Amino acid sequence: MNTYKNLKTSVENGICTITINRPDKMNALNRETVQEIGEAVKEANQSAEILSIILTGEGPKAFAAGADIKEFLGLTKEEGMAMAKAGQDVFFSIENSAKPVIAAVNGFALGGGCELAMSCHLRVASENAKFGQPEVNLGLIPGYGGTQRLVRYLGKGKALEIMMTAEMIHANKAQELGLVNYVVPLEGLHAKCVEILNEIKTKSPFAISAVIRAANAFDETNKGFEAELTEFGKCFASEEIKEGISAFLEKRKADFHNKNIQTAQNFTF
DSSP states (O other): OOOSSSSSEEEEETTEEEEEOOOOGTTTTOOOHHHHHHHHHHHHHHHHOOOEEEESSSSSSSSEBBGGGGGGGTOOOHHHHHHHHHHHHHHHOOOTTTSSEEEEEEEETTTTTHHHHHHHSSEEEETTTTEEEOOGTTTTOOOSHHHHHHHHHOOOHHHHHHHHHEEEHHHHHHHHSSSSSSSEOEEEGGHHHHHHHHHHSSSSHHHHHHHHHHGGGTTTOOOOHHHHHHHHHTTSTHHHHHHHHHHHHHSSOOTTTTTTTOOOOSOOO
8 A cells, every 4th residue: 555644554354444543633623634644545445455444543532623724714616626526536536436325424523524524435434433523613514425324324304403503413323323333442442343343255356346336336426415515605705704713713613693794695706
């Protein structure tokens, strides 16, 4: 495997482990990291030695605790859409990987981190893991496929509740809702992923790839992802995102109803 700035990679017994290595930033997904994840997954798919992939985060606290919010500052509608499109493309490459990809969720999986986990074929979570899409706290929406995949996994009603309230879901609750396949102690997380992949390894590789393609064809139009791009971009044309990001960086609660914020009355741009 190539050397990456923000990732660690290793290959053992046909399993490639890709680790997001930004523990000081809670493994936040800046643009460079997202791009590197796409490159590493592509490299793994092209390797005859590699049969499957585990995607995880460095340390005991976070799988990926969201995007790097500082990169949102000053973006236009078009720039916001372009950033989201780049992220969606990488996460599509994970979802469409011909080789099984398991997310080993070792802590917080919030925002882009939750979206990354959902793009994997299976999710195994440690007991301390938490999931959520808190983008509305910033005046934003999920932009890397979260509005679509969360609905697919949980159903529209529960997905809307989680996205509109920014609720964090603990690992056991996530398993109850169908978002997570297994919950295990943190020290057994990698071993459980290896156990699952070793079982899959005994099956026909062609059939496994065919199962992935067929399941992904459930909604082959992907029109919902296009709508997400448009709405994500619109958020950057709103004054509310300025308040949301400023509040986040200043470590205070956002006041989206402050009379000084010029909110678009008809919500169209």
